[in-house]
Amino acid sequence: QVQLLESGGGLVQAGGSLRLSCTGSARSFSTYPMGWFRQAPGKEREFVAAISWNGRSTSYADSVKGRFTISRDDAKKTVYLQMNSLKPEDTAVYYCAAVPVIWGSVTTTPDEYKYWGQGTQVTVSS
Secondary structure (H helix, E strand, O other), rough: OEEEEEEEEEEEEEOOOEEEEEEEEEOOHHHHOOOEEEOOOOOOOOEEEEEOOOOOOOEEEOOOOOOOEEEEEOOOOOOEEEEOOHHHHOOEEEEEOOOOOOOOOOOOHHHOOEEEEOEEEEEEEO
């Protein structure tokens, strides 16, 4: 079982920055690919960013490329999402998720993520 806890959400003006953190509980955390997803009111959950187990590969949604950066610190069992140049359309609940496949590849497919955090709200005002 993997427990994930997100933090770092909040209210920010357009153009501002936030850094989300996701801390995991599993001993195998450092061997799992991780991802960030978001869900805005009335919309489907969508992929934002993903990182491989060793941090060498990343993937981003087109809508956040060049503005968001995913990274991980396995000593702290934490994955980060640095969000810069935020836009009102980035407003959503952000979730981190884990693919419980040791040394698994980066994936953008929600169904492959079996463990999810409770989410953290990000609101960007115009």
